[in-house]
Amino acid sequence: MKLxxxxxxxxxxxxxGDxxxxxYRSGPKLVSFFNExxxxxxxxxxxxxxYIFAEDKLKALNNKEIxxxxxxxxxxxxxxxNTNATLTPPEECAKELNAIIKHDNLEVVKDGLYYKVRLLSGGLIDLEVPFKKASDITEIAIEEQIKKCRDKINSEDYDGAITNARSLVETLLVSIxxxxxxxxxxxxxxxxxAFNRVRHLLNLDPSRKDISDALKQVLTGLNSIIYGLATMRNKMGDAHATSYRPARxxxxxxxxxxxxxADFLFETMAYQKATGKLKAKE
Structure with missing residues (x-):
């Protein structure tokens, strides 16, 4: 997120507060604010x-997730x-802020009691990209990402867990x-x-005639999981204005x-590489 x-x-x-x-934030309050x-x-x-102090700190934080x-x-x-000053309501301040940051392809949106920042294009700012390259894909790395999703569930951040689950699958597909x-x-x-392309690359196309009907049904079901994750994220995840709130x-x-x-795609790629059935395109 670069400003x-x-x-x-x-x-x-x-x-x-200028x-x-x-x-308004005094000098000591500004120090406390940025020390967070x-x-x-x-x-x-x-x-x-x-405001010069604040500007210097923003420059240091620029392009960082925090x-x-x-x-x-x-x-x-x-x-x-508990302020005696005449202040603009927070929702109006949010609109004023959005008028500035929209030029950075950003906006703040109310989610429950708090505001979250997101890309105007719809992408989450706090979406993690667990696999920057194919060599990052390991069974342990996948499990670490799932643990982060479950930690969000335990902290009752259900929409965040849904969004991170979708992010895990999406970045895995891109990396493969x-x-x-x-x-x-x-x-x-x-x-x-993306899944349809990866399914073809991994020789998982259910239209193949050399695989059993039972496996074809499973492979077709995977497509339903992909569609379901994408739809759940749009309807319930925190990347968009939610249609309804998710439960645990x-x-x-x-x-x-x-x-x-994710486990199935990883294991399939590893197996087909080991058996020589998988070859990268030229």
Whole structure:
């Protein structure tokens, strides 16, 4: 999540409270605010101009994942409590912020009690990309990603668990396709199409005549899992405005389905490589 210099300048004034209607933060409060994101600053006079201090810290945080937490804390409604100042309501401040960050392809959206930042194109900021290259794909790596999904379930972040489950499968498909097809198209977010291409590369096309009817049914069922994960994420995950809130059993279904599919794809690729049945495209 990279912010432009223009955005940083305006965001610094919003954080410091120099933008009319935003909660004011004194020097000590600014130090405390930014220390939540890894800094170890101590307030000592002479203190620099407050918005300049905020701007310097934003530059240091720019393009780092922790920025998403800063946006959430910035618009926390509790910042508007117990102040004698005449402030702009937080929802209006969110609109003002969106008018700036839309040029960075970002927006903040209300999710329950808090605001989350996301890409205008619909992608989650906090989506992890577990496999940057094919060599990153291991059984342990997959299990680590599933553990993160289950940790979100245990913390009752059910929509986040669904989104991460989908992200696991999507990035696995992209990584496999890149390894087996050097001319693979750029990822476009269409997981169903990506799965169909990977299924062909892994010799899993259910139209093959040399596989049993039972296996064909299983392979066809995998396509249903892919479609279901994509649909659940759109309807219930935190990447979009949700149609309805997921419950624990919905999140467990998504995570367990993602694990089954990811394990199967990984084992299939490993087996076919070992037996010489799998060859990358030229």
């Amino acid at each position: 432009t210099s223009f955005t940083i300048q305006h965001l610094a004034k919003m954080i410091s 933008t009319p209607g935003w909660p 994101y890894g800094f170890r600053e101590v307030y000592e006079p002479p203190f620099p101009t407050r 920025l998403k937490d800063m946006f959430k804390d910035l618009l926390d409604e509790r910042n508007w409590i 396709e890149k390894e087996l097809d050097p001319n693979a198209p750029a990822p476009d977010g269409d997981m169903v199409k 059993h919905h999140a467990k279904l998504a995570v367990n389905s993602a694990k089954t599919l």
